[in-house]
Amino acid sequence: MATPEDDGVDDLAAAVQAHLHLDEAAPTVVPSKEPKPKEKKKKSPKPGSKAAVLLKQQQRQQAQAPPPTVLVPYTPPEVSRDLPTRTLILSFRTPKDLASALLRPHLTYEGTVLNGPLLGVNFPSAHLRDWAETTTPTEDERSILSLAESSSYIIAHIARDRSTLLHEWAHAVYYTHQAYRDECLRLWNDLPGQIKKAVNVQLGLMGYREDVWMDEWQAYCVEGPTAFGAMCDRSLGVPCRDLKEALGTPPGW
Numbered sequence: 001m002a003t004p005e006d007d008g009v010d011d012l013a014a015a016v017q018a019h020l021h022l023d024e025a026a027p028t029v030v031p032s033k034e035p036k037p038k039e040k041k042k043k044s045p046k047p048g049s050k051a052a053v054l055l056k057q058q059q060r061q062q063a064q065a066p067p068p069t070v071l072v073p074y075t076p077p078e079v080s081r082d083l084p085t086r087t088l089i090l091s092f093r094t095p096k097d098l099a100s101a102l103l104r105p106h107l108t109y110e111g112t113v114l115n116g117p118l119l120g121v122n123f124p125s126a127h128l129r130d131w132a133e134t135t136t137p138t139e140d141e142r143s144i145l146s147l148a149e150s151s152s153y154i155i156a157h158i159a160r161d162r163s164t165l166l167h168e169w170a171h172a173v174y175y176t177h178q179a180y181r182d183e184c185l186r187l188w189n190d191l192p193g194q195i196k197k198a199v200n201v202q203l204g205l206m207g208y209r210e211d212v213w214m215d216e217w218q219a220y221c222v223e224g225p226t227a228f229g230a231m232c233d234r235s236l237g238v239p240c241r242d243l244k245e246a247l248g249t250p251p252g253w
Contacts, residue, residue, distance in 0.1 A: 074101070076097075076143060077091050077097070077098075089156075089250060090155070091158075094158065101156075111209065120164040123153075166249070166253075167222070170243075187239040190239070192235060195232055198228060203217065221239060221240045222240065
C-alpha cells in the first residue's frame with residue numbers, strides 16, 4: 001500500500017522527467033543573416049552631357065577653394081624706441097598680427113583702401129590717440145595705445161623686412177626733423193621738371209594724396225630709385241644717395 005511519502009516522491013520524479021523532455025524537444029534558434037544589399041556604383045556622366053559639365057565645374061571649384069581657416073593667436077610685436085625722435089618701432093611676426101593691431105587706424109590716417117597684405121605702418125602717436133576716442137579699440141589695439149603713451153611717432157613693419165623698415169623710418173625722421181625736411185625739399189627742387197612730373201604721376205597712381213607726395217617721394221627714394229620706373233633711375237641716383245646719408249639708419253639696423 002503506497003504511503004503519502006511515496007506519492008510525493010513519484011510526483012517529483014515525474015516533474016523532473018517532463019522538464020528533461022521539454023529541454024530535449026526545444027529547437028535551437030539561430031539568428032538569420034540577411035544579406036546586405038550591394039551598393040550600386042554611380043556611373044560617370046556621359047562626356048559632353050550637362051551632368052558631366054556640372055561635375056567638372058564642381059571639381060574645379062573644390063580644387064580652387066581656399067584651405068580651412070586656422071585661427072592663430074595674436075603675437076605682440078618686438079618693441080624698440082629711438083629717443084632723439086621719440087619714435088616707437090614695432091616689429092611684427094606676420095602681416096596678420098600687424099593688421100590686427102594697427103590696420104584700422106592706418107586706414108583712417110592714409111584714407112585709402114588696403115590692396116594686399118599690410119606690410120608697414122607710420123603715423124603720429126597723436127593720431128592713434130585721437131582715433132581711439134572715436135571708436136572702441138580691440139584688445140590688440142589697446143596694447144599698442146599703452147606702448148605709444150610716451151612716443152611722438154609710430155612705425156611698424158614685418159620682422160626681417162629691412163626695406164619696409166627703412167621706408168617707415170624715413171617717414172618718422174621727415175615728420176620729426178625740420179633739417180631733414182629742408183634737405184628733401186632742396187633735392188626735389190634740383191630735379192628736372194619731367195622727372196618731378198613722372199614721380200608725381202606714379203605716386204598718384206599708387207593712391208597717395210597730393211599733400212603727402214613729397215613725404216612719399218623721399219621714403220621711396222631711400223629704398224632706391226626703381227620705384228619710379230626706368231626713366232627716373234638715372235636722375236634719382238644722386239638724390240637717393242644723398243637722402244639715405246642724411247637719413248641715417250633706424251635703431252637695430
